Amino acid sequence: MQELLEKLIEKHKPVCNKGKIPDYIPILREQDPFGLGITVVTTDKKIVSAGDCPTRFTLQSISKVIALILSIMDNGEEAVFAKVGMEPTGDPFNSIYKMEVFSYSKPLNPMINAGAMVVSSLINGKTVSEKLERLLKLVRDMAENDQIQIEEEVFRSEWEQAHRNRALAHFLKELDLIYDVEDALAVYLRQCAIGVDCTDLAKIGLCLAQNGRSYSGKQLFSRHVARLAKTFMVTCGMYNASGEFAIRVGIPAKSGVSGGILASVPDRMGIGVIGPALDEKGNSIGGIAILEDLSCEWNLSIF
Missing domain, CATH: 3.40.710.10 (DD-peptidase/beta-lactamase superfamily)
Known part of the structure; x- marks a missing residue:
């Protein structure tokens, strides 16, 4: 798992050059446009990270x-x-x-x-x-x-x-x-403006993947509420690129203008990604590329 994540970071760093940092929020202009990181947290408590995963960013x-x-x-x-x-x-x-x-x-x-x-x-x-x-x-x-x-x-x-x-x-x-x-x-x-890193985001994704149950096993909200949240992530979570993301990646996900992506694979894992360079729809261009490859490699699509 570690080797694959590092390989995907290396493969998709160049694609960040095709995106851009948002300029309408002054402080976000300071982000590294070539930053790219990912953390995966699985239901059997494995935590694996690669790239710029310690970077802190805001949820947006x-x-x-x-x-x-x-x-x-x-x-x-x-x-x-x-x-x-x-x-x-x-x-x-x-x-x-x-x-x-x-x-x-x-x-x-x-x-x-x-x-x-x-x-x-x-x-x-x-x-x-x-x-x-x-x-x-x-x-x-x-x-x-x-x-x-x-x-x-x-x-x-x-x-x-x-x-x-x-x-x-x-x-x-x-x-x-x-x-x-x-x-x-x-x-x-x-x-x-709540600040997190990729591991925080991946654990949030895991909580959704486990139907409201946190990494340590605490039930924070009901299965039904978790299902509602994941459904909106599929239908609306990637702005007006949600349909294409559902087809190409097939994972419940929510992006933010900071370049973060929260992804949740039901009953399998939570994923946190950071890649501040955004595409024209406002989603992390490098993050989407990594998630698409990861979904293909691990057969993560829910469809």
């Missing part, structure tokens, strides 16, 4: 999966999906085009920014801090790492440039889907 949109889990645990499935839909969209992750043009009454799914803000606002807690403390605890429990923190410098960088997301929040407020624009935005952007 990967956090949407964990926020969805917590929101469903807090409110129940029916209440959450009364305010956010279940359908994929071919539009960019920060778009509300279909809501505006087709007069939808709620965001299409929890994996686009508008839907994620609604989901995060539903997390139980009287204040922004209480909501975030509960979300951070779930991230730590899934990764089994109490040192995971919110990277305040990343949050501040995103907060200062959050013009599109603030506009989305005002639109959601007009539809009565969130209570307070600034609070909803603060929860959402801070959850995006």
